[in-house]
Amino acid sequence: MKTGQKVTAFIVGLAAVFAISVWIGNAVSPQEAAMTAAAQELPGGLQSTQDGYTLALDNSIATAKPEVPLKFRIMSPTGAPVKRYVETHEKLLHLIVVRNDLADFQHVHPTLDAEGTWSATLNLARAGDYRVFADFMPTGGPALTLGANLHVAGPYDPQPLPPASQTAEVDDHMVTLRGTPRANEESMLTLSVSLDGKPVDDLQPYLGAYGHLVAVRASDLAYLHVHPMGEPGDGTTASGPEIGFHTTFPSAGAYRLFLDFQHRDVVRTAAFTVNVSDAVQTSAPAPSGGGGHQH
Structure with a gap:
């Protein structure tokens, strides 16, 4: 082939590649691209090391x-x-500990010594494998949730995941969940607290909010820490009975939700199983947020 023919063929090839690229770019919508990006972002707690920090x-x-x-x-x-x-949220670090079957949940706040060592006491009366989540923000660094495995020796009786339910009872308090969570799009969840059939309108602030919600994906223990809309003393947020949360679940599947709330000077935890379904995508999904933090 002569030099001129080679140049012509090369130019034609470039034009074809450009045309195909344009076609692919048009074929993938901005919404699909955004969904792909959100799906590629790992939820919190799946890694013990992230951005150079290690638990x-x-x-x-x-x-x-x-x-x-x-x-x-x-x-x-x-x-x-x-x-x-x-x-x-009024603490330097939040430590969440869940057993792998999600039958046990603890939210504690360790103490930090001058050498950078954190100390806490856990109730590990039930043997099994646990996931430890450290939720924190180092000075000058990003907000992170790191996870590590903790193995507790002893007779282990793993429990099946409880079926999905819209109600949970804890210490005579009934908590009702409303909302339809969907994957890769913002979901509004509302939790209402009642006692003896009467709405509780005197929830007490706990860690700067009327409620704290942790969601853990059952399949791999991916972690989401979701905080409620509004805050005590802002002039608009009521002290119950409803606590509203905006959250974005990173995938479809079963999740276990743990709601911490304080009433009559006692912090209680209500637990729910929810089944998150795929979203019907009509607009770009909200990003899931780095390190499992959502606000």
Whole structure:
């Protein structure tokens, strides 16, 4: 082939590639591209290391008993323990511990010493494998949720995931869930608290809110920490009976929801199973948020 013919063929080939690229670009809508991007972003808690920060448990094996000390550190990108944190929701770090079958849930707030070691006491009377989530923001760093495995020795009786329900009872309080969660789009969930059949309108602030909601995906323990709309004392947010949450579930499937709320000076936790279905996509989905944090 002569040089001129080679150049002509090369130009024609480039034009064909360009045309195909344009066609593919038009074929993939902005909504589909946004959904793909959201799907590719990992929820919180699936990694022990993210953005250079690492959750390091001093000991990942324990024996089942009601009071088990747990110590851990958050290692910085330089390899040194993080010693300075930004307070979020009135605490420097929130520690969430769930058994892998989601039959046990704890939300505790460890203490930090001068060397960067966190200490907490957990109720691990029930043996099994647990996932430990550290929800925090280091000074000068991003908001993160890191996860690590904790193995608790002893007789283990794993439980099936409870069926989906719109009601949960805890300490004579009935909590009712309303809303239809869908994957990859913002969902509005409303939880209403009643006691002895009467609406509770005197919920007390707990960690700067009338309620805190944690969602854990049953299949792999992906973590979402969702905070309610409004806050105590803002002039518009009522102290019950309803607590509203905006959240975006990263995929379809079964999730376990844990609602912490305070009433009559006692913090209680109501638990629900919800089945999240795929969204009927008509607009770009809201991003799921980095590190499992949603507001």
